[in-house]
Amino acid sequence: MTTIDARCRAMRRPMSGGATTDRLEVRQLTKTYPDGTVANDGIDLSVPAGTVCALLGPNGAGKSTLVKQIIGLLAPTAGTITIDGEDVAANDRAARRLCSFQPQAQMSLDGLTPRTAIHLVGRLRGGTHTVVRERTAALIEALDLGEFADTGGAHLSGGVKRLTGFAMAAVIPGGLVLLDEPTNDVDPIRRRLLWNQVRALADEGSAVVVATHNLEEVETVADRFVVVSHGRIVGDVTPGTSAGSSEGLHIVLNVRRGCVLPSPPAAISLAASNGQVTGVVSELELLEVLGWAESLRMQGLVSGYEVGSPTLDDVYARLVDNTERT
Numbered sequence: 001m002t003t004i005d006a007r008c009r010a011m012r013r014p015m016s017g018g019a020t021t022d023r024l025e026v027r028q029l030t031k032t033y034p035d036g037t038v039a040n041d042g043i044d045l046s047v048p049a050g051t052v053c054a055l056l057g058p059n060g061a062g063k064s065t066l067v068k069q070i071i072g073l074l075a076p077t078a079g080t081i082t083i084d085g086e087d088v089a090a091n092d093r094a095a096r097r098l099c100s101f102q103p104q105a106q107m108s109l110d111g112l113t114p115r116t117a118i119h120l121v122g123r124l125r126g127g128t129h130t131v132v133r134e135r136t137a138a139l140i141e142a143l144d145l146g147e148f149a150d151t152g153g154a155h156l157s158g159g160v161k162r163l164t165g166f167a168m169a170a171v172i173p174g175g176l177v178l179l180d181e182p183t184n185d186v187d188p189i190r191r192r193l194l195w196n197q198v199r200a201l202a203d204e205g206s207a208v209v210v211a212t213h214n215l216e217e218v219e220t221v222a223d224r225f226v227v228v229s230h231g232r233i234v235g236d237v238t239p240g241t242s243a244g245s246s247e248g249l250h251i252v253l254n255v256r257r258g259c260v261l262p263s264p265p266a267a268i269s270l271a272a273s274n275g276q277v278t279g280v281v282s283e284l285e286l287l288e289v290l291g292w293a294e295s296l297r298m299q300g301l302v303s304g305y306e307v308g309s310p311t312l313d314d315v316y317a318r319l320v321d322n323t324e325r326t
Helices: 006-010 063-071 092-098 114-124 129-142 158-170 188-203 283-298 312-325
Strands: 022-032 038-048 052-056 078-083 099-102 176-180 207-211 224-229 232-237 249-255 270-273 276-281 302-308
Touching: 022 063, 022 207, 038 063, 038 207, 038 224, 038 232, 052 063, 052 188, 063 078, 063 092, 063 099, 063 176, 063 207, 078 092, 092 099, 099 158, 114 129, 114 158, 129 158, 129 188, 158 176, 158 188, 188 207, 224 312, 232 312, 249 283, 276 283, 276 312, 283 302
Parallel strands: 052 207, 052 224, 099 176, 176 207
Antiparallel strands: 022 038, 022 078, 224 232, 249 276, 249 302, 270 276
């Protein structure tokens, strides 16, 4: 894995006074549009240095609005945003100095090659010619872009442009790196390489916020998963606690064709899909529910069942579903 050169790290702005390791602090952030639409509703979020924070949520949940406010592209209606101790809600120029940003929209590379585009952004962000040249070469190698590095933008695929956009954000990274759907259009092999570089950015000291719908892939690199729905944060979990006792245990029953299951003995909510019935059961109810499941197997109603910790998909679906019902 290629990581950031020590000379590149030294160029970053240190956190103010060393009093906190939180690169990003958002407090009671609200965005209300003139038509009355509330895109963000009292959001509180802190992201420390060295952390990859995955920002999850359905379309229209308010993720991109939040990212645009952090980067200074959209003024909040209320609340505060500080990056490395600086109030960027009041100074959008400071936001763009302190952040690196890959937008959801595809980068325009007209008239540029990937190598030139990455190098140009690195120089604009204050990197010396030597550091930027070396860092550009390292990213091109790490993302397997060598065969496209000197190809004109008009002849590049969407995936290569996306990878180039990520490299432009990563070449001289800010203390805070914001990535909005960074793997769109990228092929599976290079997506893995990109996620490695996302992890490397955090390991070298940046706070990284990734807005994405790709739960399976971001789960391999993220330290936290913040779920946004209807403009509010409805969940904030880590890999170690996402399957914690508050979520219970996940049970899956494989139902035989044409069979209807009787109600479970415990007060658990079941959902049916594609021949399976799933639900979440507390540890206190587990033995009772296992006895019920075994009786169904003995009666031939199910071909089998399994119990395990909820996946990130399970937790995400429950959090969003609960919000939709309120």
